[in-house]
Amino acid sequence: MELTPASAFRVYLEVKDVQLSFSYRGPFHDGLTDRIVDISENTIADHMGQRKMNRKVSFLLVECFQNIIKHGEQIQREPKDELLDDGMFTFRSEGDSYFINSINVVRKDQIDDLKATVDLINSKTKAELKEMYRAQLVSNELSEKGGAGLGLIEIARKSGNRLEVEFEALEGDYALFHQQVFFSSVEGKTGENQIPRTKALYRQLEESDLMMTYKGDFSQKSILPLLNIVESNIGQSKHEAYLAKKVGHVLIEMLQNISKHAKCTNGAKDGIFTIGRYKDRFFVQTGNRVEEKDAANLESKLHELQKMKYEELAILHREKIKESIYLEDKTKTGLGLIQIAKASTEAPRFQIAPFDGDMFYTLSVVV
Numbered sequence: 001m002e003l004t005p006a007s008a009f010r011v012y013l014e015v016k017d018v019q020l021s022f023s024y025r026g027p028f029h030d031g032l033t034d035r036i037v038d039i040s041e042n043t044i045a046d047h048m049g050q051r052k053m054n055r056k057v058s059f060l061l062v063e064c065f066q067n068i069i070k071h072g073e074q075i076q077r078e079p080k081d082e083l084l085d086d087g088m089f090t091f092r093s094e095g096d097s098y099f100i101n102s103i104n105v106v107r108k109d110q111i112d113d114l115k116a117t118v119d120l121i122n123s124k125t126k127a128e129l130k131e132m133y134r135a136q137l138v139s140n141e142l143s144e145k146g147g148a149g150l151g152l153i154e155i156a157r158k159s160g161n162r163l164e165v166e167f168e169a170l171e172g173d174y175a176l177f178h179q180q181v182f183f184s185s186v187e188g189k190t191g192e193n194q195i196p197r198t199k200a201l202y203r204q205l206e207e208s209d210l211m212m213t214y215k216g217d218f219s220q221k222s223i224l225p226l227l228n229i230v231e232s233n234i235g236q237s238k239h240e241a242y243l244a245k246k247v248g249h250v251l252i253e254m255l256q257n258i259s260k261h262a263k264c265t266n267g268a269k270d271g272i273f274t275i276g277r278y279k280d281r282f283f284v285q286t287g288n289r290v291e292e293k294d295a296a297n298l299e300s301k302l303h304e305l306q307k308m309k310y311e312e313l314a315i316l317h318r319e320k321i322k323e324s325i326y327l328e329d330k331t332k333t334g335l336g337l338i339q340i341a342k343a344s345t346e347a348p349r350f351q352i353a354p355f356d357g358d359m360f361y362t363l364s365v366v367v
Contacts, residue, residue, distance in 0.1 A: 210276035262288035
């Protein structure tokens with residue numbers, strides 16, 4: 001994989017017109033559910049002002065994610081230190097509409113039953129779905145994994161829209177189950193099938209060994225759930241446990257850098273964040289708009305840091321800490337960029353390019 005700052009910019013261009021886009025590839029487990037809901041709620045409630053929509057979306061996110069945990073299959077992979085990949089979970093917010101797409105592994109011998117269940121659900125009215133759900137609860141028709149389409153029935157009922165699904169055969173006994181759930185605050189509105197787009201995104205994440213991408217607001221409370229998700233998915237081995245501390249440190253600084261310095265657009269600090277594996281290490285990339293008047297100074301600082309050795313960075317870091325004591329505006333010290341450069345195993349790479357009347361600044365770091 002060629003790792004360049006331009007790759008984060010390309011990801012941003014694909015989702016620049018949506019308020020929120022989040023993609024996660026890796027192991028699915030219960031601990032992620034609350035974090036994913038936190039990311040969604042911060043954007044919808046605080047910046048879209050749609051709290052009623054927020055409650056419905058939160059329910060759908062939980063149901064969709066839990067459905068994968070309960071019914072998804074895991075494939076044993078070698079070598080053991082590769083990123084455990086149970087599929088992908090992604091959602092995006094576009095005005096009054098919300099898309100939740102997921103990809104998870106199922107056994108091929110489950111496909112016919114799943115197709116029949118989805119076709120039956122899609123043929124029912126909302127009232128019929130409610131009765132169908134009650135009937136299954138009463139009859140206690142439960143599978144070994146804890147449900148006979150109950151989650152799918154509830155998802156269809158709450159979203160008010162049909163389920164879009166597709167199956168993609170893998171080698172051996174397994175297949176990928178693609179599912180889309182669409183919800184809108186506008187009654188009767190339907191959304192286009194984005195499963196082809198999600199397929200392409202999944203391949204892109206696999207090829208780049210990305211575990212997560214996020215485009216949206218980088219306010220302080222949006223950052224915390226992102227950090228929690230990353231922390232829960234690294235540190236599986238002794239080598240990664242060591243890297244986890246460094247990754248966490250760099251991640252905080254880079255996300256804070258967007259939160260403090262990104263140009264505010266439509267009331268939000270809009271930007272892009274990606275994290276993934278790079279050989280036996282991790283890479284973190286961020287991107288955000290900056291005003292043209294600030295770009296030259298930023299570029300000069302970054303060129304200077306790229307040329308410095310670790311010892312020189314350590315000396316500069318101590319000097320800037322002393323200077324910051326006397327500064328009222330701590331954001332002007334440049335400490336964040338120095339700390340990022342210190343923690344990097346390679347010189348940080350960056351790109352500053354014209355974009356939509358501003359400049360777009362991307363930063364790439366290997367840890």
